[in-house]
Amino acid sequence: xxxxxxxxxxxxxxxxxxxxxxxxxxxxxxxxxxxxxxxxxxxxxxxxxxxxxxxxxxxxxxxxxxxxxxxxxxxxxxxxxxxxxxxxxxxxxxxxxxxxxxxxxxxxxxxxxxxxxxxxxxxxxxxxxxxxxxxxxxxxxxxxxxxxxxxxxxxxxxxxxxxxxxxxxxxxxxxxxxxxxxxxxxxxxxxxxxxxxxxxxxxxxxxxxxxxxxxxxxxxxxxxxxxxxxxxxxxxxxxxxxxxxxxxxxxxxxxxxxxxxxxxxxxxxxxxxxxxxxxxxxxxxxxxxxxxxxxxxxxxxxxxxxxxxxxxxxxxxxxxxxxxx
Amino acid sequence: xxxxxxxxxxxxxxxxxxxxxxxxxxxxxxxxxxxxxxxxxxxxxxxxxxxxxxxxxxxxxxxxxxxxxxxxxxxxxxxxxxxxxxxxxxxxxxxxxxxxxxxxxxxxxxxxxxxxxxxxxxxxxxxxxxxxxxxxxxxxxxxxxxxxxxxxxxxxxxxxxxxxxxxxxxxxxxxxxxxxxxxxxxxxxxxxxxxxxxxxxxxxxxxxxxxxxxxxxxxxxxxxxxxxxxxxxxxxxxxxxxxxxxxxxxxxxxxxxxxxxxxxxxxxxxxxxxxxxxxxxxxxxxxxxxxxxxxxxxxxxxxxxxxxxxxxxxxxxxxxxxxxxxxxxxxxxxxxxxxxxxxxxxxxxxxxxxxxxxxxxxxxxxxxxxxxxxxxxxxxxxxxxxxxxxxxxxxxxxxxxxxxxxxxxxxxxxxxxxxxxxxxxxxxxxxxxxxxxxxxxxxxxxxxxxxxxxxxxxxxxxxxxxxxxxxxxxxxxxxxxxxxxxx
Numbered sequence: 001x002x003x004x005x006x007x008x009x010x011x012x013x014x015x016x017x018x019x020x021x022x023x024x025x026x027x028x029x030x031x032x033x034x035x036x037x038x039x040x041x042x043x044x045x046x047x048x049x050x051x052x053x054x055x056x057x058x059x060x061x062x063x064x065x066x067x068x069x070x071x072x073x074x075x076x077x078x079x080x081x082x083x084x085x086x087x088x089x090x091x092x093x094x095x096x097x098x099x100x101x102x103x104x105x106x107x108x109x110x111x112x113x114x115x116x117x118x119x120x121x122x123x124x125x126x127x128x129x130x131x132x133x134x135x136x137x138x139x140x141x142x143x144x145x146x147x148x149x150x151x152x153x154x155x156x157x158x159x160x161x162x163x164x165x166x167x168x169x170x171x172x173x174x175x176x177x178x179x180x181x182x183x184x185x186x187x188x189x190x191x192x193x194x195x196x197x198x199x200x201x202x203x204x205x206x207x208x209x210x211x212x213x214x215x216x217x218x219x220x221x222x223x224x225x226x227x228x229x230x231x232x233x234x235x236x237x238x239x240x241x242x243x244x245x246x247x248x249x250x251x252x253x254x255x256x257x258x259x260x261x262x263x264x265x266x267x268x269x270x271x272x273x274x275x276x277x278x279x280x281x282x283x284x285x286x287x288x289x290x291x292x293x294x295x296x297x298x299x300x301x302x303x304x305x306x307x308x309x310x311x312x313x314x315x316x317x318x319x320x321x322x323x324x325x
Numbered sequence: 326x327x328x329x330x331x332x333x334x335x336x337x338x339x340x341x342x343x344x345x346x347x348x349x350x351x352x353x354x355x356x357x358x359x360x361x362x363x364x365x366x367x368x369x370x371x372x373x374x375x376x377x378x379x380x381x382x383x384x385x386x387x388x389x390x391x392x393x394x395x396x397x398x399x400x401x402x403x404x405x406x407x408x409x410x411x412x413x414x415x416x417x418x419x420x421x422x423x424x425x426x427x428x429x430x431x432x433x434x435x436x437x438x439x440x441x442x443x444x445x446x447x448x449x450x451x452x453x454x455x456x457x458x459x460x461x462x463x464x465x466x467x468x469x470x471x472x473x474x475x476x477x478x479x480x481x482x483x484x485x486x487x488x489x490x491x492x493x494x495x496x497x498x499x500x501x502x503x504x505x506x507x508x509x510x511x512x513x514x515x516x517x518x519x520x521x522x523x524x525x526x527x528x529x530x531x532x533x534x535x536x537x538x539x540x541x542x543x544x545x546x547x548x549x550x551x552x553x554x555x556x557x558x559x560x561x562x563x564x565x566x567x568x569x570x571x572x573x574x575x576x577x578x579x580x581x582x583x584x585x586x587x588x589x590x591x592x593x594x595x596x597x598x599x600x601x602x603x604x605x606x607x608x609x610x611x612x613x614x615x616x617x618x619x620x621x622x623x624x625x626x627x628x629x630x631x632x633x634x635x636x637x638x639x640x641x642x643x644x645x646x647x648x649x650x651x652x653x654x655x656x657x658x659x660x661x662x663x664x665x666x667x668x669x670x671x672x673x674x675x676x677x678x679x680x681x682x683x684x685x686x687x688x689x690x691x692x693x694x695x696x697x698x699x700x701x702x703x704x705x706x707x708x709x710x711x712x713x714x715x716x717x718x719x720x721x722x723x724x725x726x727x728x729x730x731x732x733x734x735x736x737x738x739x740x741x742x743x744x745x746x747x748x749x750x751x752x753x754x755x756x757x758x759x760x761x762x763x764x765x766x767x768x769x770x771x772x773x774x775x776x777x778x779x780x781x782x783x784x785x786x787x788x789x790x791x792x793x794x795x796x797x798x799x800x801x802x803x804x805x806x807x808x809x810x811x812x
Contacts, residue, residue, distance in 0.1 A: 014628070015628075015635055016635075018628065018629075018631075018632035018635075019635055022632060022633075022636075023644065026644050026645060026648055027644070027648065030648045030651075030652065031648055031651040031652060035651050035652075036651055038655060039651050039654050039655060043654070043655075152794065152798060153794060155738075155797060156738065156790055156793040156794035156797050157786075158746070158765075158790075158793075159742070159746060160749060160765055160786075161786045161790075164782065168777070266750060267746060270750075281640070281643070282751075285647065285751055285752055288647060290647065293640070293643055293644050293647065296640055297636055297640045297644055300637040300640050301635040301636045304634075304635045305635055
């Protein structure tokens with residue numbers, strides 16, 4: 001098991017190198033730092049001095065890969081590639097355009113992101129599984145049919161509508177919770193209720209429909225018929241046999257997104273003004289702060305790979321027949 | 326008053342990249358129809374789609390959207406009127422002699438909707454309103470200044486001095502007339518359809534017509550007819566009312582919201598279909614290569630898609646779009662008109678979305694190829710000495726097409742929804758491109774306004790909902806018909 005995990009972690013290294021190279025090509029080769037400077041300063045005001053100053057401020061004035069002017073190992077470390085790309089492996093992201101340390105900012109903003117993403121994740125799973133079970137219990141009835149129709153209709157509604165509609169209805173018309181904002185500590189609850197509920201509602205259509213097909217697949221298996229034949233009630237069959245077996249693919253499928261919960265949600269955080277990583281990313285995109293976007297891309301892929309490894313582990317825990325070697 | 330910029334008097338056709346690709350897709354679709362007619366299994370699968378009332382009804386709706394989108398994909402630059410041309414020449418904009426064309430690129434849909442496009446107001450007005458949404462200081466006839474809601478220039482202008490009294494009657498008469506026209510058109514469509522079904526069936530015409538109405542035909546024509554009735558009613562109402570009222574109101578700069586919603590359809594179709602079209606060659610080539618050749622090719626392809634998968638989609642899209650923006654902004658000389666620039670950006674967005682989403686299809690194709698490679702007939706072909714290219718073309722590729730088709734229809738709705746979100750985040754289409762996303766984005770600022778300006782949002786969401794719902798339902802029917810694992 002330990003050897004397997006070690007190998008998985010080692011396997012992750014080339015993938016991260018690939019991600020790193022890809023972002024480097026995207027941010028520094030597709031457009032030269034001069035192009036980016038010209039665009040950020042504005043084409044009309046981009047004098048050569050202004051461009052140079054912009055590059056020095058951000059450390060983009062060094063050579064790309066090899067610095068011929070430096071000596072020894074500095075030949076390789078005094079370059080854009082080393083400073084901007086390789087140092088990300090040490091989780092050193094440098095500074096954003098507003099001068100703040102990106103690493104510190106990320107640590108500060110993880111909390112609020114998690115405060116909204118974790119309850120959303122748990123509640124979504126619970127709500128979708130319950131709804132799917134309800135549909136499966138009444139399968140091949142009108143309730144089932146219209147339930148699926150409802151799921152498809154809910155999938156077809158833009159997530160922007162859920163957010164805008166929910167804010168308007170609950171915060172503005174009924175004035176139950178503040179429209180947006182955030183407060184640290186327990187006080188955050190009144191700010192979090194609405195975004196969490198809206199996210200759950202927005203996601204329930206597609207996942208409930210997907211879970212329903214999983215349950216239906218499971219329910220057509222032989223052991224379920226045996227269970228019924230020995231006189232178990234439909235509810236007992238559903239909860240004790242079908243649910244437990246169908247949960248394996250559902251939960252292991254959900255494990256991969258758990259680390260990504262740290263990243264928060266772009267849309268919800270920006271609409272509800274929650275100071276998490278999602279709104280940080282959006283602000284960076286709108287301000288064209290390339291350093292922050294680059295850092296978020298790297299962290300996102302690290303978290304994704306952690307999620308993949310966790311998925312493998314969860315397979316062995318959920319299903320004793322799976323042996324990792 | 327200056328004469329309105331007419332479309333008469335000549336034009337210069339403009340072929341945008343997305344136009345060319347959309348028409349290519351239509352041509353491929355027509356070819357596929359002819360191909361499917363000759364192939365029994367394909368014919369049978371499409372028959373299955375046609376037998377389901379949901380399939381026929383949603384196909385009708387989608388065809389209507391496609392018609393709007395394709396009309397909007399025939400672009401041209403109108404000839405400038407002589408006076409304007411002289412001015413342009415004086416200003417040095419056009420040195421050469423001969424006709425001068427406007428830099429504004431229009432489409433056939435723009436020409437059809439000319440009244441909607443040109444009847445702009447000053448700012449917001451509610452649906453069917455005859456005044457603006459805000460009070461303004463107006464000067465009365467006797468020179469006094471008063472604050473009141475100014476009359477609209479176009480919306481309800483025909484109502485005269487007492488708009489409140491006349492509007493209800495006018496609306497009722499117009500709607501009745503529109504519904505009457507729709508009923509006539511529907512009847513004509515029904516007669517044509519019944520005749521087509523009747524031709525060569527060996528039954529009497531009345532018998533066939535009754536079967537169509539009773540839903541007893543093999544293909545679910547009744548569902549299509551019902552949906553056609555709804556669509557015809559909507560179109561007739563629009564034709565009747567839209568020139569005289571702003572049916573969905575106007576937006577901040579006074580543009581008709583119905584016009585914006587109809588123009589958004591093309592953007593949604595481009596994103597929804599071209600994304601899959603441009604990534605398909607990569608996905609198919611790499612998926613088959615990985616599955617059939619195996620070895621280091623397989624390793625390399627799997628490595629590439631694991632790396633692409635590892636980056637969360639939105640972030641990869643954000644990074645790529647930011648970089649694309651820099652490229653486009655630093656090379657203004659590539660584009661003649663603003664339309665060409667925003668079109669290039671739209672196409673680039675399709676490519677970027679394609680790069681982030683081809684991995685799923687490639688993985689499916691790789692798995693299926695692995696399975697097909699071991700089947701007896703492929704092994705037999707190999708034993709007979711058939712070359713690899715021939716095997717791939719003749720035995721592997723045709724058996725993968727159902728996966729590609731299913732991917733094409735299944736991805737569509739998700740991509741349409743994604744466009745709105747991405748445009749909202751600021752990494753979607755060019756702000757000057759009319760799309761559901763930009764409509765929502767512009768309307769968002771007005772949510773805090775009291776009373777709320779809701780109609781732009783409502784129109785964008787309703788149009789998007791109808792399109793995506795139809796696409797979702799149609800995709801399910803197609804998947805059920807083409808996926809051999811589903812009955």
